[in-house]
Amino acid sequence: MSWDSFIYFAIAAIILWSAGALTAFKGEKKTIPSLLTALGLAVFFVFILGLWVSLERPPLRTMGETRLWYSLFLPLAGLLTYRRWGYRWILSFTTLLSVVFIIVNITKPDIHNKVLMPALQSPWFAPHVIIYMFSYAILGAVTLIAIYYLVRESKISNKGRLMAMTDNLVYVGTALITMGMLMGAIWAKAAWGHYWSWDPKETWAAATWLGYLLYIHYRLRRKASNKTSMYILIIAFLMLQICWVGVNYLPSAQGRSVHTYTME
Amino acid sequence: MEKSSRKIWEHPWGYVEGFIVASGVLLAGLMLQLTLGNIDKAAFGFPVNIIIGALFMVGLLSLHFFLRRKKVVRWLSGVSSTIPAISLLLAVIVIMGFTPQFSDHVSREQLPPTPLRGLGWYQMTTSWPFVLLCFYMLTILGLTTLRRTTKKKGWRDIGFYLNHVGLFLALLGGMLGSGDMKRYTMSVKEGSVEWRGTDQLGQVHELPIAIQLDTFMIEEYPPKLVIIDNQTGRILPADRPEAYMFEGVGKTTTLAGNQIEILDFMADAAIVRDSNIVNFVHMPMEGATSAIKVRVTHPSIGQPVEGWVSNGSYIYPYEVLYIDSTKSVAMPVQEVRKYTSKVTVYTKSGHVRKAEIEVNRPLSIENKVVYQYSYDETRGKYSQVSIFEIVTDPWLAVVYVGIFMLLAGALFMFIAGPRQEATPERCL
Structure with a gap:
């Protein structure tokens, strides 16, 4: 999986995370927001795994690659906090910050190569x-x-x-x-x-x-x-x-x- | 911060007194710095560090056992002194983060002649304010830990002791041990034996360890192709340089808008020049270079351009392929994947050991650790020289006990989290 396909995975993940954040404001049940957020996490993680395979090394070397993990872990931290503490706004906060880092990665892409x-x-x-x-x-x-x-x-x-x-x-x-x-x-x-x-x-x-x-x-x-x-x-x-x-x-x-x- | 009718210096002391005392420590450090200059680490090697460490421990224990009911000692083992101590140490570390730091081996005269030099900021870790603040924090840390032993016991104590004793050991061991740490570099030619090492001041010493370099090997990543600007030599496109790593003959790629077709590849090429014709021939020998034959097409050039590109070696200069007057195809120097030294190590006490040393895979022998440090970079993969670093750090065990206690303490903290309900102030 090359960097060029990042944007598609990113958009899919952002849609799922935003849907999770929005549904969190509606209704009492935590199930739907949690499922949507988890699905977004899965989509995003598949991209990271694909990049890992294609680079033949862990994608953790460049700043852009570390931002990638950060964009993944923010909604995860949000999800865990939401499950544990039930604050409805937390998912929208973490999604928003994650989107900021995704946008940085799209507009200022790093040079990715196999060198470690x-x-x-x-x-x-x-x-x-x-x-x-x-x-x-x-x-x-x-x-x-x-x-x-x-x-x-x-x-x-x-x-x-x-x-x-x-x-x-x-x-x-x-x-x-x-x-x-x-x-x-x-x-x-x-x-x-x-x-x-x-x-x-x-x-x-x-x-x-x-x-x-x-x-x-x-x-x-x-x-x-x-x-x-x-x-x-x-x-x-x-x-x-x-x-x-x-x-x-x-x-x-x-x-x-x-x-x-x-x-x- | 604290609102009460208590006057300053009236017990129990709070944060205000804490900031005053910590600032006093900082000020004392500054005075020492201005009169004595930076601390000479070597002067605090064995046995001075043992004596200082022993005196410090005896001092802490006596304060705890004989004077712990004194108000000042109680205050020194609680949050009121901790917060200001951490804050000031943090401030010093932030200054250090903003000031360029120089090795302790750089002499005062070689440092930039600004007021910061007099304050010791260019070599913060050997400056008096930094070291005194560290010892002040260690004092609070030690007394707080000792005081906890007199309190009611609970399961949370496990985390407390792991974190506090761990940090105490790691810090104290690291500070006292820094005077005893020795680092030498040793450059060894393939097939020969070396026992002389160079210290960080450039002095040569005979070491109680000898290294014979049996073989030295470098593995490189495949070569890469880039398009460069003929004027500046910079990789194009300037805003986001592109590179293509060789994957096999017959592949095509696009670099900075140019279609590149890989026609041929030689891992061992010799470049033969015949008046104005340059020929690339296969020749497996010392100094052979990587070469890739490419065909470039671009709408702006009529005919495709074809030819060899090479990154050269210590024998051959590099070779670029001109696409037009503004740009060329070039091959940057290949990145190193791995370098390995096969060695036989002899120690003075008669040990002989064969080993393979790589970056991240050092060899521990007796009380020394041998690291793969470098090689002859001018010759690249044909280097016949391997450079090692030999490190002794007798205090490492103390630091490692501290580090592993802290790791366990962090795990404890991760699982246990903070105390759930607000509890009375236990360390006033």
């Missing part, structure tokens, strides 16, 4: 990147919730419940970025000789991690302010974005990161 550098040929490659992408999707959903909270604070009736959901998602997301980071450290030891070199990507990964630790520890206090908590989440997600995308543009990281695998 020796440093990436490791059993850690797929778990390291997939776990990170899944955690980014969950933390992306958390950021949407934080924005939702800050915009509509006065209108939210049960703040305690919303905060409990946020705490849950942050714990899951942070647990996953911790695993992604430590797998990266073990892999770095095998590939580059040291488990942590303060490469720009590693520096921002540490900053992101500390940002979410800040939230978790701040929330231990019963008196913690909801607003401050939500601001911490937004700042942490900004650092996450610098870690994921920004290091490719930061002057301080130009030509210095060993984590750059996009090529011409």
